[in-house]
Amino acid sequence: MNLNVLIGEQKLQERIKSLGKEITEYYKEKTDTIHAVCVLKGAIHFFTDLVENIDLNVEYSFIHVSSYSGMESTGRIRVKSWIDEPIEGRHVLVVEDILDTGQTLSYILGYLKRYNPADLKVATLLKKTSKNPIVNAEFVGFEIEDKFVVGYGLDFDEKYRNIPYIGYLE
Ligand SMILES: O=P(O)(O)OC[C@H]1O[C@H](OP(=O)(O)OP(=O)(O)O)[C@H](O)[C@@H]1O
Numbered sequence: 001m002n003l004n005v006l007i008g009e010q011k012l013q014e015r016i017k018s019l020g021k022e023i024t025e026y027y028k029e030k031t032d033t034i035h036a037v038c039v040l041k042g043a044i045h046f047f048t049d050l051v052e053n054i055d056l057n058v059e060y061s062f063i064h065v066s067s068y069s070g071m072e073s074t075g076r077i078r079v080k081s082w083i084d085e086p087i088e089g090r091h092v093l094v095v096e097d098i099l100d101t102g103q104t105l106s107y108i109l110g111y112l113k114r115y116n117p118a119d120l121k122v123a124t125l126l127k128k129t130s131k132n133p134i135v136n137a138e139f140v141g142f143e144i145e146d147k148f149v150v151g152y153g154l155d156f157d158e159k160y161r162n163i164p165y166i167g168y169l170e
């Protein structure tokens with residue numbers, strides 16, 4: 001399989017900067033502190049770059065869930081670890097790497113809502129709009145076509161996570 005570049009490093013970093021500004025603008029009249037929830041493993045790179053570009057106090061939580069085998073969703077969301085902070089009354093921003101079928105995010109949002117956050121929003125770096133994900137994200141970095149992408153945290157069977165750009169396999 002060949003690895004091709006879909007979104008290069010510079011374009012990625014520029015968009016994350018502007019997304020950070022959009023997020024700051026959205027929250028700044030409402031609160032001075034948000035609670036960002038990183039969805040591991042895929043979102044790790046996006047999370048660390050994004051929070052550096054949000055001009056508010058940002059508290060961190062981490063969720064580790066997984067459902068893919070190769071290029072397909074198994075449809076079963078395995079929870080490997082969950083938040084350990086109270087989020088009731090907080091402005092919660094879930095940070096995902098990709099919105100594909102939407103099953104992962106739908107599961108996570110369903111549970112987080114039960115804790116009664118003041119506000120629950122989603123920032124995703126990538127969204128496969130043509131797949132009609134079953135949930136929506138308020139902040140989207142890039143809408144991409146239906147290709148299996150890797151890099152910048154995203155994997156194919158645990159490989160390619162540490163390349164610094166978004167690529168696709170052919
Ligand atoms: O919208 P969906 O079809 O649910 O797909 C998106 C989810 O799939 C990937 O996670 P994965 O299960 O591969 O775990 P990982 O983050 O550890 O790679 C990705 O990181 C998202 O969390």
Ligand code: HPA
Nearest residue numbers: 100147148149150154155
């Ligand atoms: O296109 C993808 N690449 C890597 N992981 C994913 N999880 C859902 N979609 C994808």
Ligand SMILES: [Mg+2]
Nearest residue numbers: 042068154155
């Ligand atoms: Mg994966």
